[in-house]
Amino acid sequence: MDTAANYTIFLGRQRLLTAPLPDVLTYLKTKLERTHEPLLVFNDQTGRTVDFNLSGTLDEVLAREAPVSAKTGPGRPKLGVVSREVSLLPRHWDWLESHPNGASAALRRLIDEARKADPVAERRRMATLPTDRFLTVMGGDLPGAEEASRALYAGDGAAFRTLVQDWPEDVRLHALHLAAPAFEEHP
Missing domain, CATH: 1.10.1220 (Arc Repressor Mutant)
Incomplete structure (x- = not known):
């Protein structure tokens, strides 16, 4: 797992925390381990939901889910090289x-x-897919979701902001945060 990426915890449609992985794991383990509410954790870099094994002590969870040292294996793991x-x-x-x-x-x-x-196109691409994944999970049933996705892929920030303006506040704000680089013209 990428420990440099931010992760966001949602409890229903309420955003609880956006932070680096160790902070998110600590929050989950100490504050939410026993909740039975619908809990989703998103990797903000990919837009995908992630699950963590929270069994054991906090130190065991951190060692397993957010290891400090690189894993050994083929390639150059200390450099972050992954074999596929x-x-x-x-x-x-x-x-x-x-x-x-x-x-x-x-x-x-x-x-x-x-x-x-083309750094502008690359930044847009790197923001569009994760935002769309987030929208599919958290906003797929909200009014204007399909149109918002179209506006996102078209790079139409004004239309996107208009379409999500009536969404639940935390979902709207997080979608706007994720999508912001998709609408920037310059770095």
């Missing part, structure tokens, strides 16, 4: 392997170059 499978055609593998430092280094360079080529 990529499926390419043979000609793509040949092209990648012909570059200095191998296929992985070539892919990393290509991705970094693409991200730097």
